[in-house]
Amino acid sequence: MDPIKLGRKSTSERAVLLPQMLSRHGLICGATGTGKTVTLRYITEQLNQQGVATLVTDLKGDLSGLGAAGGNNPKVDERVQSFGLDQHYYHACPITLWGNGGLPMRTTPTELGPDLLGRMLGLNDNQQGLLQLLFRVADQQGLLLLDWKDIQALITEVDNNRKALQEAYGNISSASLGAIKRKYLALEQVGASTFFGEPALEIQDLIEGGRVHLLDASKMQPAIYGILLLWLLAELYENLPESGDNALRLVVFFDEAHLLFDDLPKHLRGQVEQIVKLIRSRGVGIFFVTQNPLDLPEDILAQLGNRIQHALRAYTPNERRAVRAAANSFRENSDIDTATAIGELAVGEALVSCLNDEGVPQPVSRVLIHPPASRLTPLSDDERNALAALSPLTAKYADTLDRESAYEQLQQRRAAQATSGQGNVQQTPQKNQKRTTASGLEKTFDRMATSFGRQVGKELMRGILGALSGRRK
Numbered sequence: 001m002d003p004i005k006l007g008r009k010s011t012s013e014r015a016v017l018l019p020q021m022l023s024r025h026g027l028i029c030g031a032t033g034t035g036k037t038v039t040l041r042y043i044t045e046q047l048n049q050q051g052v053a054t055l056v057t058d059l060k061g062d063l064s065g066l067g068a069a070g071g072n073n074p075k076v077d078e079r080v081q082s083f084g085l086d087q088h089y090y091h092a093c094p095i096t097l098w099g100n101g102g103l104p105m106r107t108t109p110t111e112l113g114p115d116l117l118g119r120m121l122g123l124n125d126n127q128q129g130l131l132q133l134l135f136r137v138a139d140q141q142g143l144l145l146l147d148w149k150d151i152q153a154l155i156t157e158v159d160n161n162r163k164a165l166q167e168a169y170g171n172i173s174s175a176s177l178g179a180i181k182r183k184y185l186a187l188e189q190v191g192a193s194t195f196f197g198e199p200a201l202e203i204q205d206l207i208e209g210g211r212v213h214l215l216d217a218s219k220m221q222p223a224i225y226g227i228l229l230l231w232l233l234a235e236l237y238e239n240l241p242e243s244g245d246n247a248l249r250l251v252v253f254f255d256e257a258h259l260l261f262d263d264l265p266k267h268l269r270g271q272v273e274q275i276v277k278l279i280r281s282r283g284v285g286i287f288f289v290t291q292n293p294l295d296l297p298e299d300i301l302a303q304l305g306n307r308i309q310h311a312l313r314a315y316t317p318n319e320r321r322a323v324r325a326a327a328n329s330f331r332e333n334s335d336i337d338t339a340t341a342i343g344e345l346a347v348g349e350a351l352v353s354c355l356n357d358e359g360v361p362q363p364v365s366r367v368l369i370h371p372p373a374s375r376l377t378p379l380s381d382d383e384r385n386a387l388a389a390l391s392p393l394t395a396k397y398a399d400t401l402d403r404e405s406a407y408e409q410l411q412q413r414r415a416a417q418a419t420s421g422q423g424n425v426q427q428t429p430q431k432n433q434k435r436t437t438a439s440g441l442e443k444t445f446d447r448m449a450t451s452f453g454r455q456v457g458k459e460l461m462r463g464i465l466g467a468l469s470g471r472r473k
Contacts, residue, residue, distance in 0.1 A: 001019040001020065001050050001052070001248070002019075002050065003016035003017065003018055003019070004016060004017040004018075004019065004043060004046040004047070005046075005370060006039075006042075006043075006308070006352060006354070006367060006369060006370060007350075007352075007367040007368050007369040007370045008083070008367065008368045008370075009365045009366065009367055009368075010365075010366050015352050015354070015365055015367040016354065017043065017306060017354050018354065018355065018356070018357060019047070019050065019052065019248055020248065020357070021305060021306065021354070021355040021356075021357070021359065022047075022248055022251050022285035022306070023248055023280040023283060023284065023285045024280065024285070024303075024304075024305035024306065024355055024359065025276065025280070025285055025286045025287065025288075025303055025304045025305060025306070026285070026286075026287040026288075026304055026305065026306035026307065026308070026354075027287065027288050027289075027290075027293065027296075027301070027304040027306070027307045027308065027309075028040055028253075028287055028288070028289045028290075028308045028310075029289075029290060029291065029292055029293055029307075029308070029309050029310060029312070029326060030291065030309065030310025030311055030312065030350070031291055031292075031310070031311055031312055031313055032291065033347065034310035034311040034312075034345065034347055035310050035347050035348045035349070035350070035369060036289060036308075036310045037060075037062065037063065037255075037289075038348065038369065038371075038372055038376070039308055039310070039350065039369050040056070040063075040253050040255070040287070040289055041063065041066060041372045041374060041376075042369065042370050042371070042372045042373075043251075043253075043287070044056055044066060044093070044212055044251075044253065045066070045091075045093055045372060045373050045374060047251055048093045048094070048210065048211075048212050051210040052210060052248055052249075052250070052251060053206060053207045053208075053209070053210050053211060053212075053213070053249065053250045053251075054211075054212050054213065054250070054251050054252070054253065055206050055213045055215070055232070055250060055251075055252045055253070056212065056213070056214050056215065056252075056253045056255070057215045057217055057225075057228070057229065057232075057252075057253065057254055057255050058214060058215060058216050058217060058218070058255055059217050059218065059220070059222075059225055059255050059256045059259075060218060060255070060256075061100060061216050061217075061218025061219075061378060062378055063214055063216075063255075063378075064095075064097065064101075064214060064216060064378045064379040064384065065374055065375035065376055065377050065378055065379060066092070066093045066095050066212055066214060066374045066375075067092055067093060067094075067095040067097070067212075067214075067374070067379055067383070067387050068092050068374060068375040068379060068383065069090045069091050069092045069373070069374065069375060070090040070091075070371075070372060070373055070374050070375045070376065071087060071090045071375070073375075073376055076371050076372065076376065079348065079371035080371045083370065083371065085371075089371075089373055090373050090374075091373045091374070092374055092375075093211075093212045093374060094209075094211050094212065095211065095212040095213070095214050095387060096211055096212070096213050096214070096387075096391045096392075096393055097214055097216060097384060097387055097388065097391075098213060098214065098215040098216065099215045099216040099217050099218075099219070099220070100216040100217070100218050100219045100220075101216060101381065101384045102214070102215075102216060102384065102388065103388070103391070103393060103394065103397045103398060104194055104197075104397065104398075104400070105195075105201055105215055105228075106194075106195060106196060106197045106198065106199070106200050106201060106397075107195065107196065107200050107201060107231060107235075108145060108146045108147065108196060108197070108198065108200050109145035109146070109147075109148075109150060109151050109196055110135075110138075110144070110145045110146065111200060111235075112196075112227075112231055113135070114128070114131045114132045114134070114135045115128075115268065116227050116230055116231055116234075117131065117151075118131045118132075119223075119226075119227055119230075119264075119268070120187065120192065120223065120224060120227045121180065121183045121184060121187060122183060122223070123180065123183065126173070126176055127176050127179055127180055130172070130173065130176045130177065130180065131180060133169055133170075133172070134151075134154055134155065134158060134180075136169070137154070137158060137165065137169065138154055138406060142409075143405075143406040143409055143410070144404075144405040144406055144409070145405065145406055146196075146197065146198055146403060146405040146406075147193075147196050147197040147198070147402065147405060147407075148188065148192075148193035148196045148197070149407045150405045150406035150407050151184060151406075152181070152184065152185075152407075153406055153407040153410050153411075154406050154410070155177055155180060155181050155184070156181075157410050158172065158177065159174060159177045159178075159181075162174060162177075187224075190221050190224075191219065191220070191221075192221075192224055195224065195228070197400050197401070197402075198400070198401040198402075198403060199396060199397055199401055201235070201397075202239075203235050203236055203239045203240060204239070205393055205396070206250060207249050207250050209392065215228075222256075222259050222262075225256070225259055226259040226260050226261075226262060229254055229257070229259070229260040230260060230268070230272065232252070233272060233275050233276075233279070233286075234275065236250070236252070236279060236282065236284050237275045237278065237279050237282065240282035240283070240284065241282070242281050242282065243281065243282055243283035247283045248283050248285060249282070249283035249284060250283065250284050250285070251284075251285040251286075251287065252284065252285070252286045252287070253286075253287045253289055254286065254287070254288050254289060255289045256289070256290065257288035257289055257290045257295065257296065258290045258291070258295035258296070260272070261295070261296060261297060261300075269297060272300070273297065273299045273300060273303075276300055276303055277303055287306075288300070288304065291312075292312055292322040292325070292326065293309075293322070293325050293326050293329055294321070294322050294325050301329065305354075305355045305359070305361065306353075306354045306355055307329060307330065307351075307352070307353050307354070307361075308350045308351075308352050308369075309326050309330070309342060309350055309351040309352075310345060310349070310350045311342060311343065311344075311345035311346070311347075311349070312326060312342050312343065313343065314342075314343055323339055323342050323343065324339060326338075326342055327339035327342060330351065330353045330361075330363075330364035331353055331361045331362065331363050331364060332363065332364070333363040333364045333365060336351075336364060336365070336366060338351060338364055341366055345366070348368060348369050349366065349367065349368055349369065350366075350367055350369055351364050351365070351366055351367070352364065352365055352366075352367045353365070
């Protein structure tokens with residue numbers, strides 16, 4: 001792949017970003033309005049030109065213009081001319097829109113796992129432990145958690161049969177169950193239920209065709225958005241096979257990346273750090289986009305080889321500390337006072353240090369970033385609808401599937417109990433399902449995979465971030 005020309009240095013030399021080094025990850029920082037979103041846009045365009053798939057999360061909802069050709073913007077036109085380009089430079093990217101105004105990006109409660117679902121609900125330690133128990137009950141009793149109403153039905157069923165279940169599972173607090181249910185219903189009011197269901201996202205669909213996948217999360221609560229980023233990381237790591245460091249499959253841009261780490265417990269943060277470290281072997285590069293580098297944990301920052309720093313203002317002690325941290329993260333250049341330059345950068349300028357072909361950071365340089373080729377303003381509703389009609393994934397994901405799962409299974413169980421006069425749920429799995437042996441588990445999940453048209457897994461074992469693991473075994 002060809003080097004990406006990021007922009008022009010003060011010496012008229014071009015700063016470049018090597019695609020083969022993108023699996024070493026990157027950071028785009030800067031205060032609001034300094035140009036970091038335009039830089040993200042330009043890199044995405046260049047990767048698309050070379051056939052590399054990208055996934056861009058957009059919390060503000062202002063990046064959909066990637067799907068339309070640029071032009072008619074005086075400031076961009078001026079920058080285009082200064083780089084010796086003309087109106088033929090402008091072009092649109094083939095994009096698939098997800099989220100607000102696009103295809104629903106869904107997962108199932110089973111695939112999300114109890115750790116991340118508990119984070120989304122804002123559960124305390126006792127409630128989180130009870131949620132783990134709910135998932136265990138579902139796993140052992142063969143209850144499929146595929147959509148929002150499945151969890152509601154499971155909570156109600158366990159609450160109604162606490163005494164029968166306590167012998168097998170220990171104490172089950174009715175008050176804690178009620179608290180979980182209230183938080184679950186509160187989350188439903190802000191649209192969280194649309195995140196769960198089928199068809200669930202298959203990661204391979206983000207890679208095939210080398211398209212730009214844009215997730216418009218502008219209608220999403222920040223807490224849900226943070227969980228979404230964690231889930232995407234886990235899905236990429238769990239579902240992509242090894243490819244080697246230089247076989248780039250996908251580059252992911254996490255907008256407002258600090259929301260991924262806000263109030264993240266130490267054990268989950270450790271898992272995220274491990275994923276970021278290892279995911280490069282899956283051919284995935286990650287760019288974290290945020291206002292200042294202190295938004296990210298130190299162990300994450302240490303793994304980001306390609307750095308683009310737009311202007312930061314330093315009026316308070318905390319802001320000055322952020323500037324010093326940003327300056328100290330670059331390889332020194334004797335011609336630049338990095339800390340001073342960070343405060344002097346104009347809109348569209350950045351301090352840049354990227355990895356060379358040996359993986360060594362280049363000395364920091366001051367760069368005028370290349371202008372974008374796509375439109376800066378978002379798409380209209382009509383334009384979004386036209387793009388959706390052209391997307392090869394619309395037929396697969398546009399319509400929701402409501403397959404038989406825990407909600408329907410429990411309805412059938414209650415009907416059977418009413419007929420037979422049995423009042424309690426099963427305390428142990430059915431014998432004919434043979435869920436007590438590994439081979440039985442594999443057979444059961446293979447049948448589920450065939451029935452549901454996707455591979456759910458081959459073990460009831462929860463791994464990375466609490467999600468169902470073992471799916472590639």
